[in-house]
Structures are given as C-alpha cells and as structure tokens.
Amino acid sequence: MPYTKICINLNPFSFDFNLLKPHIALLSEWGFYFMAKKRVSIKDIAKALGVSITTVSFIINGKAREQRISDEVTQKVKKYIKEVGYKPSHIAQSLRLGKSKIIVFMAEDISNQFFASIARFIEERAYKSGYKIIYCSTDNNFEKAKELISTFKRRNVDGFIITPTPNIEESIHDLIEEEFPVVLFDRWLPEVNCSYVIVENKESAYEATQHLIEEGCKNLAFVTVESDQTQMMDRSSGFTEAVKESDVNAFEFRLKFHNLSEVGPYEELLDFFKSKKEIDGVFFATNYLAFEGLQALDTLQRSIPHDVKVVSFDDHYFFNLYKPKITAIEQPLELLSEKLMETMLSHLDELNLGYSPVRLVLPNKLNKRESTEN
C-alpha cells in the first residue's frame, strides 16, 4: 500500500461558532434546543402548550380543519413547532404506519456510470414524492442480492427497484407474494410476473449491425460477455438476425464475465483481434467492452474507421471525445429513470388493489459518428 495517513488529531479547535449567530442567541427556545441532547417530541409539545397529544398530531398532519380544531389552538401549536424546530420522527411513523417512505435501488454496480446516472435521476424524482432512496450494489451476485433483500425487508422499505442477478427469480417472486412493489430494470425475468422497464435491446442491436453492413463491412464481430441475461441475449439475437439477412461473415466473441472492478478483458480481446485479421466491423455489446476493445485495436494499429468500423451499445460521454468519435447506441437514461419511478409510485399507490405488472420497453437512439464513416 503506497499510501499512509500522515496526520491525525490535530490540535483542538478553538473557534467559537456561536459568535457567528448572535441573532440566535436572542431566542431562548433555540438556545435551549441546541443545548438539549434529547430531541423534542410530540409529547413535549403537548405538555408545554397544555394541549393533548392528539391535538398536536392532528395539526401536524394537516387534519386540523377536518377535526375542527380551533384556529387559535392550531396557530399556537404551529408557532411553537416552528420555534423549537420540531420534526416528527420518521422512525416512529414507520413503526406506527408500517411504511418507511424508503425505496431501495439495487444496482449491479453503483460506481458504473450507467447505474450511477440512473441512480441520480431516480433519487431526484423520489425526493420530489417524499421518498428517499437507499442503494446498494449486487455485483450481479445472487447470494449478495438475496442477503440485501432480506435486510431491507427488515427496514420496512416500501419498494424495490432491482437489476436482477442470475438465479434471483425465487426471491423476486417471494417479494411480490409478500406484496412488496418491485420494478426490475436493465433486464427482466421471463419466469417471474413482475413489472420492468427496459430498452429495445434487440431492435437497437439489429439497427447497429445493419448500419455496419450498410457502411460496407463484410466480416463482422459481435463482442459480448458470457451471460444468459435477457439484455445480452436480446442484443445478440439482434446482431444475429441482421447478419442472417445479408451476405456477410460474422463472429461472436463471448468473454467470460469479468467483475467490473477487476482488470479488464483487454488481453483476451487483443488475442481475438490478432487471430481474426479479416474483421472489418465490430459491435461491442457494452461500452465497457468497447473501451477495452478500442485499446486492443489501437495496440494492433488497426485504424478506425478505415481498417475496421466500430459501434457500441451504451453511449458514453467519452465516445464523443475519443478520436475518432465512436458510434453508439444511447439508452434514454432520464426517461428510463422517470418511468421506473412512475411505475414504482403507481404500485405504491395501488398497494391494496393487488399487483398488476407494468412492462415498458423504451426505444434507444443510434448516434452515428466517425467510427462508422467511410
């Protein structure tokens, strides 16, 4: 380990922050609040104001009118609440109501740009609706996912947004059976009757392959990972279909699944391209593979797009920066996230009406760039 901590526990700090807020010193309640270790509860409020807990609770929850509580009391309570900065405890509310206003977002790997971006949109949307997001990474590992689902159940999370791992069918099925709202994304599970939001993998793969063919490629390679998950299968069959319809040679190169944090499959790709010198068009099934593949092609001094044309699934900021700019299929991240949350929220609303799955398939966009030009 090349790094070491170099500095701990510096001298105690002597700046008195209170100097900065003299206006607060004027408010005795605030002063008290800052000193108190204990947070003020609804009971404290009731006692301080000489009203009942019930009354306070109704006012807090906007039911003052409905319960015909006098304006006088309502105002008094509201004013006091503001003064002491009281906020109801979500924990207690959760326990009481059986809901936590928390949605869990289980991504394959939250540090991956694709998932991180979706996480960001989801989060935004969730906050607007009063929900919080808890996230985690499954590493596409079934055991880990199962474990995570179990602990989240204990937290009364209200819903699950999941990129399903292999073999997770039973866990998902159980969740639905137990009436948890579940929405899958990125891929889905043919064997489970569950909502999902995915993209047109097959159609876009078909379109991208066609594009390569139209640009004159005669020897195509489809580079993918060893996986029987729907999104990969669909991309593969889109490629295959386009190839079948025309008069070109095709190779499918499947790398065994690499954990994203491990060293990339650069070497394998290098060998592959070295052994197939005739290849003049490559379709990468994910941007991750493309990045590694581009390096390999660069090492082999295959010029893009002259010697070989390149297209990749999952557009990325960097494809636009690369020289040449790389043609890629862009997933509608924002729309996808929005639909995910929309679906989740509708399930949350209709909890007692039973579970009627929503299945959405969104179209992508092929961004044609220099890497497939003639």
Place this chain on the structure above:
Amino acid sequence: MPYTKICINLNPFSFDFNLLKPHIALLSEWGFYFMAKKRVSIKDIAKALGVSITTVSFIINGKAREQRISDEVTQKVKKYIKEVGYKPSHIAQSLRLGKSKIIVFMAEDISNQFFASIARFIEERAYKSGYKIIYCSTDNNFEKAKELISTFKRRNVDGFIITPTPNIEESIHDLIEEEFPVVLFDRWLPEVNCSYVIVENKESAYEATQHLIEEGCKNLAFVTVESDQTQMMDRSSGFTEAVKESDVNAFEFRLKFHNLSEVGPYEELLDFFKSKKEIDGVFFATNYLAFEGLQALDTLQRSIPHDVKVVSFDDHYFFNLYKPKITAIEQPLELLSEKLMETMLSHLDELNLGYSPVRLVLPNKLNKRESTEN
C-alpha cells in the same frame, strides 16, 4: 421528448412459480409464511412456543448464556426462528434504541465518477460493519443540503459523511452540537471543528506544475472553477507557488461554476485558448475541466504534447485511453473511502466520549503519461 412508452400492461402472466419449489411445499410453516400478509413478530414466536417475549429477545440477541436461559428453550426458539424465517424489525429496534444503523453519504453528485467510486467502497465497508448507506446529491447547493440534513435527522441516521457545500458551516456545526458523528471529505471547513479526510491538494498541484516546468513549459495556464472551497484554493495555491519559484509566465483561468449536468464549459475554454496562443502547458484543476479542455485544444489543432503539454487533477480511466495518454494526479480512492469509514466508525463507537475530530490528509500520486513527454 423523442421517446415514448410503447408497451404497457401486457397480458397477465400465468406461470406458477410454486412449481419450481416443491421442496418448500413440504414445509407447512413456510407455506404459512408465504401466505401470511403480516410478518411474524417476536410476540408471535413467544405465543407459538409458550415462552415469554423477553426470553425470545434474549436468545435473539445472543444473551441466552448471560441470562442463563436453558439450552432446551434456546434450541427450541432458535429452531423455530429459523423455520419461520424470522428477522427482527430494524424499525422497531431503531425506535427503541435510538439508533438506525444507517449512515448517510451526501455527495456533491452521485453520478460523478469520483463520488460514485467512493460511494461504492464506502458501501462495501459499511455493510461489513452492519451499517447501511443512504445517499444523496447536494448539487453543491446549500439549501438542498440543509433540507436533506433535516430529513435525515428525522430518520435517526447514525452519522453523516458529507462533501460540504458553500455556506453549510452552521448546519454542520449544529449537527456536531447535537452529537451526530460527522466526517467531511473532498474539502473541509476551516471554521468548523469537524473531522475530515482529504487529499494533499496543494502539494500535488505543486508537483504537477513543477513537472510541467521541468518538461520545458514557459507559459502555463491553470484552468479552474470559480470557487472558494478549500480543495480548489489549495490546488490554486500549489500552482501559484510552483510558478513563483521559477521563471515562467502563468495565467489562471477561472470558469464560473457549471452544474455538472449542464452543458460543459467547452466554449469558454475555446475562447481562452484562442486568445492565449503562447500557452504551452495547461494544468486542469479537475478531470471534468480537462475533458472539455482537451476537446477545445483538439478543435484548435494544438498538438499534445508537442504544442502544449497537459496535466489534470483527478485521474480517470479515460486519461489512459486518450491519445495521447494524459498525465494526471490520482487520488487514493480506496484508501480515502476506507479512512472515511474508519473515522466514522470510530466516532460511532465513541459517541458518549465526546467528539474529538480526526483530520486526515492523504497523499496522491502523479501518473506521468504521454501528454507531458517531450
């Protein structure tokens, strides 16, 4: 909006998942569990087994020995718990114990690679210690951060890991006053006595600038954003110091802060480089600026490293992929995350011992690549 949903609510699904698990059908308790809408509670267990709630609780919490509960009862209870798959409710535990085992990770933008990577490491480390992570993005916006802090307090989160926004001093100070463990990262607040884990911004900026000078640059530019946050100030002063010590010209170009999701500052950089044709060495204060700047330099056909040498803060996967490979300062992400959690966990442990801030400053690594070669 170019995208529309194309397919909703497909036909109901008819696959009977139970066919897949005949082994479960044999266990009547499981069957019951799956049917039940209500989760089994400690009370149910006590009733079913004819023992008291207390006894069950002690056994669950590994205090059977301590409380001298008979082996017979202990085994019986444990067996039953396993059978019904009982897991204590975290919500109820939180309410009772005043702790939630949740740490909140407030990043500037969780979809940014830097924060997403740290999030990933943090998460891993947290799970190992029985903590969950809740995350959010502040957008470097004080109002949003304040709002978030307030809602997280209501959730009894146990600790806060925060990239401080401008003007957040008072909120952080209040958190500490209220005895919440807080650890800052990426930058710190000189006015608040708070733990933090940051990197050697000034030292590394100095080193990078020196490197440019050593490679023969005579007209340096430091490209940064308008910000008075510590990490940016430090990077700037590292640059300035190195420049002062030698006989070179220097320009500092400050862009006004762009929200990361907005359109980049490409245009501004283009104008800058156009107006300063003499520049032969550029130091970008963040990788985000570098990406935009590289495009601008490319547009202007300034050849790297021949016409202009380039170095950037925050190493990135793509710097290694770019042609030429870009020299960059690498932050020790994994170590940083580890130290963050270590600090947080130690605060969590020593909650009642008062708050003694830990300040860590970690060294970076300058990865010299083609963009600064001669």
Place this chain on the structure above:
DNA sequence: TTGAAAGCGCTACCAC
C-alpha cells in the same frame, strides 16, 4: 431461569 411491563414517538379510533 423466566416473565411482566415500561416505554421509544407516533397515529387514529373512540369517547366526551
């Protein structure tokens, strides 16, 4: 060795 019961903070039913 085991159990009764208080209480964490809140909601909402029911009574006055």
Place this chain on the structure above:
DNA sequence: GTGGTAGCGCTTTCAA
C-alpha cells in the same frame, strides 16, 4: 373541538 389511549415491535429493568 378536544383528549385518552391502544398499539406498532422491540429491549431491558426488575421482580419472581
């Protein structure tokens, strides 16, 4: 109009 109170699921003290 307002208040009393049960109970969400759990931990832990005290009593037996």
